[in-house]
Amino acid sequence: MSEHRIDITVNGRRHTATVEARASLGEFLREGLGYTGTHLACEHGVCGACTVRVDGVAVRSCLMLAVQADGCEITTVEGLAAPDGTLHRVQQALQDNFGLQCGFCTPGVAITLAAVLDDDPAATAQDMEAAMSGHVCRCTGYQGIRRAIRQLAGEAV
């Protein structure tokens, strides 16, 4: 298996590493760099748990190879909150509305919602719900996630 040297910035920190060509970005972030907040729940692109931002774009890190992220800026769930620990408003909205239970799907949900809002601060609840079509949560029945979305859109929860 061929190995490749990559240069990657995660949550503002630069890492240089050698990766196997076949390693997914998700595996590499978790095992290679210790960003274990990114979760792999299906490894075939359906559940959304592994979502990270690659140069701002929400991407399924199980479907992207680590070598493809050479030179990219990555944001994982560990990089969402402010350095002083203040939660990102997406994280806060999820907490306020019981939007998580086991927390396994949550990193992907939070990253996707943050990406939608960053791209369009005026995103509506409908926009955010549409983005949730690629996320599976087995615990919450989506009630708290949907309320969080309404809160983020400035609607009545």
Added chain:
Amino acid sequence: MSFHASSVGATRYVGERTPRKEDGRLLTGRGQFTDDVQLPGMMHVAYVRSPVARGRIVSIGLDVAREMPGVQAIYTQADLAAIPVQMMSFFFTPIESPVTLLADGRVACVGDPVCMVIAESRAQAEDAAALVELEIEEETALVTIADARTGPLVHPDRDDNVAAEMGDADMLEEVIQPLLDKAPHVVTHTIRHQRIAQSPMECRACVASPEGSGEMTVWVGCQSPHLAARYVALVLGLPQESIRVIAKDVGGGFGLKNIPWREEVAVVVAARLFGRPLKWIEDRYEALTASSHAREQEVTLTIGLDEEGRLLAAWSDYACNNGAWPMGEDANIAVHMFMWPAHKLPAYGFVTRGWYTNTMGLGGYRGPWAMESLIRETTLDKAARKLGIDPVELRRRNLLYLPEQPVTSSMGIEVTDITPGECLEKLVAHVDIAAFRKEQAEARKEGRYLGMGIATYIEPTGSAGAMQPMTGETVHLRIEPTGKVVAMLSTHSQGHGTATTMAQVIADRLGVAYEDIAVFEGDSAIGAFGPGAAGSRQGVIAGGATWRATELLAEKVKAVAAHLSNASVEAVTIAEGMVHVEGAPEMSRSLKELAEIAYGDPARLPEGMASGLEAQFRYQPPPMTMTSAAHCCVVEVDAETGFVKILRWISAEDCGTVINPGVVEGQIAGGLAQAIGQVLLEEMPYDARGNPLAATFKDYLMPTMFDVPDFEYLHANTPSQTIGGMRGVGEGGCIIGPPTLVNAIADALAPFGEIEELTLPLTPARILDVIEQRDVSGRQAQPEKVAAAPVAAPLAPVPEVAEPAPAAPTGSVDGDWDMTLKAPMGGQTFLAHFDTDGAALSGYLSAPEGRQEFSGGMIDNGRMKFEVKVDKPMKITLKYDIQLDGDTITGKCRMGMFGTAKVTAVRPS
């Protein structure tokens, strides 16, 4: 709420939507799930699994795989057998099927683990696993329950394919059928429930690290680290202290992770053999096809009703597919125990069986007995349509309301405080049914098909004392010299938020800020044994334990403060972490100050008081605490496409004291989403050769946000008889959800006809079958037709009871015998003593637990018939029919609803 005592803090936490303690780490990616654990020198495990459903292993070729880069070892069952293992069920009883960690000479289902590859990385382990050459002589697989009834033996050393059975087949003819024959109305309904893959978002995972001399730390995705530790110790025959299980965060369990199963135990065994930490992370393909499955049941229920719709009698025939290697052979007796206790039903009988097949084994899933509600509530609605009675009214006539309790209900279950009727009234008061019926009629004119479904149920929660691991909970509390409170709990959360709810109880009952409480759980080294999230029990039992432990701690704080201030204990109050003495504001002290004295200056404590500020309480609650609910949902069925859209869903539940409505509603909602998945989407089908067909989340359809509506909640809050008054709520949504939704769909489809036999999931194609009046039984392949009247299939023959020998047998039965009864819950051995007087037989059965005398028996030519009444586990009469033959006795014992057991006896050696 009335349960708040007045002498503790003014800030209320119980009943509040307090933000969860768990969220901080989970929202920021700093939780610790099993795959997050990395240890120095750790190796990775991948399993080689059987690609065929049934056959003999001819050879296992390891040469190529062994040469692959990074491979350290490849184990087969022959290697693992070096450490003996007896797998057990959740109830710590031995598994009866000959289950080994890896396949032992034969494979019995697709996905059966055959070899275990250990390599330096997961990818290398998987590469090598793909190169193991398995040669298996394939045999015809038994896939369905029907196959199991007629096919060859799944386990050649067993007598038949019946994994478990209970019920009294004779009762149909003797008791139920005469009542049904007289009933003005008889309604029969059949349901085929598909197989479900539990699918927690975190697949199974295990890291085992050998330490010291024979100790081991195990990180495992489980539902209780205490139970996992005890289970592993028991199956390996080790002292429990040698196993420490850590499971800080687990991404959902739902019953699948009740006990560590073959793959996890194999990792533990292999780590001992290999002497290094090993990690196994299941992938989604394995999770779907090779984790234990759930449901797959067939049930027929027949009810007889009088002219007014009052129940007269009911009979049910139930079967479930146990697969090859169930996590405990199961005939699902709970389906029958909980089908009718909330109803006025004079007579109920059933037969119930679990069957072995060559499919993945049966595991737990949220409300394993949920079929009782699905078959009962859908049959009642069918009856309501047939009799032309409003479904709400039909339920009113049959439910047991509070004023009629306590009462001993069907199957001898005592109901004292169930409220399904009261929940129904609350629901009906909230939903304008008349307006809906008008809207429905208008819509039908436009070719739009709306439907409303209503269902009620009760659920046994917080069970303790009747079964091995189901026990009380222990809480250790202390106020540290820092003034902060530390709680060590036996609870475990796979999303349940127990750290939150227990901290709320402590904050509320002690009078400290929620933020000043740290809860530790998720480690078998912390707290005492508890079975964790199983049977909707943690809020009830751990909640009660925490409640009382906190009160004990508050009493101590008050005693110390009163002593220091020369005041009476009654004058002391605690609020916001401050201890006040009435009428002496200058005497107020912080908990920190008091704790500093209690730990650091114990001479100032009252005479004889132990130093420190600590309390411990173990709570043994009543054996069972009932939760009730009534749900209503409204759907629109598109008659063109067969798609179902859920428009509205209202839950009226009574889970007693609600500690945190956000957590309670979250449990209900999660269960309802799973219910919606079961009714409309999810299915793990098998082909005729025994191949599981849903291998990815593209085939196994999990409910998404667009499949689940906004739920509305009405809380009834009748406090239970436990400390704190909680009732369990973990499984309810998954139990009452399916009938509520099916009833709504059936109501919408009523203009087209009845769903005579319900096959789940109700896919658009199946719904179009109803609309277009096709055969919707889903049984086209099976020609035989189910008769309208119940037919009790004979219980599988108990092999082979000696019929009375024609010639007179030798010897006398008088005196002592060592007798063995092979009951469904495992064998029992006891002493039997017989005395004969001509044809009269009397004597006693004696075991360490007690002795039962009997008389009035008969003996004829060595054939003995006698009856023994027992109280445990329930009041039943055991009817023995046994035959003496020389110095052995063989025969059977009929045990009421528990079925028939083989009996053997020999003279004591």
